[in-house]
Amino acid sequence: MQFHMFGNLRATFLGQNFDLGHWRQRTVLGALLMTPNIAVNPDTLIERTWEKEPPTRVRNVLSSYITRLRQRLDVGKAANQTIALRRLREGYVLMVDPQAVDIHRFRAATNAALAEEDTAQVLRRLEGALAEWTGDPLHGMHSQWAVGVRQDLRAERRRCLIKVADISLLMEDRRDLSGLLGAYLNEEPFDELVVEKYMLTLSASGQTSRALELYTETRLRLLDELGIEPSASLQEANLKLLRQ
Secondary structure (H helix, E strand, C coil): CEEECECCCEEEECCEEECCCCHHHHHHHHHHHHCCCCCECHHHHHHHHHCCCCCCCHHHHHHHHHHHHHHHHHHHHHCCCCCEEEECCCCEEEECCHHHEHHHHHHHHHHHHHHCCCHHHHHHHHHHHHHCCCCCECCCCCCHHHHHHHHHHHHHHHHHHHHHHHHHHHCCCCCCCHHHHHHHHHHCCCCHHHHHHHHHHHHHCCCHHHHHHHHHHHHHHHHHHHCCCCCHHHHHHHHHHHHC
8 A cells, every 4th residue: 555645645556446434534635644653642743733623522523533544554564565544552553564655665765865865876866866856745724733734845855957057967867857857846936046046957958048048037927917027146047057
């Protein structure tokens, strides 16, 4: 069984999706998946799921969610995977291989990249990490905890993208990073630093005209929607490309 926390939280087995229940029940599972093999106190699960408005007899409701999740996770046991949802003295713990969870594969790959000394290997590992990103983390979950997780992972993704662009430019690698940087800018069009990196990588891959178009599109968007000109750094990058 594989757990997918990028996009809508879901579990799959042999390509088949499993119903994990409504969003509060999925929030409980998400909180357990964030720290696999480590017990989470019931009060923490309650806070992350209901925040300051828990229902009457909330611990009974939580217990019913845990029971239902156990039933759904039985498929993993049938596949001889070490998946178990247990109640310990410290709290509830989900026993699962972190490599079965996309967010932990993403973070493991980024950490492995930081430990690498070979630049080409760093680039390869970062691209592998970014390939795990298939959607906004914990999509559809609106608790403060879920929002915080989402913001942290977005920041980690952004750092990876900038590192990939910097390494690609350093290595004079002519690969097209549209699938990574372009996709990110579709979601965050006002991120001027990433726009600048994307312009430079486009030019390095022989697409200077597209890089200049990107600057014009970004400038018009900034003026129309925010009423501001691009940053000095982005303007300088544009002038640099015009002089080529």
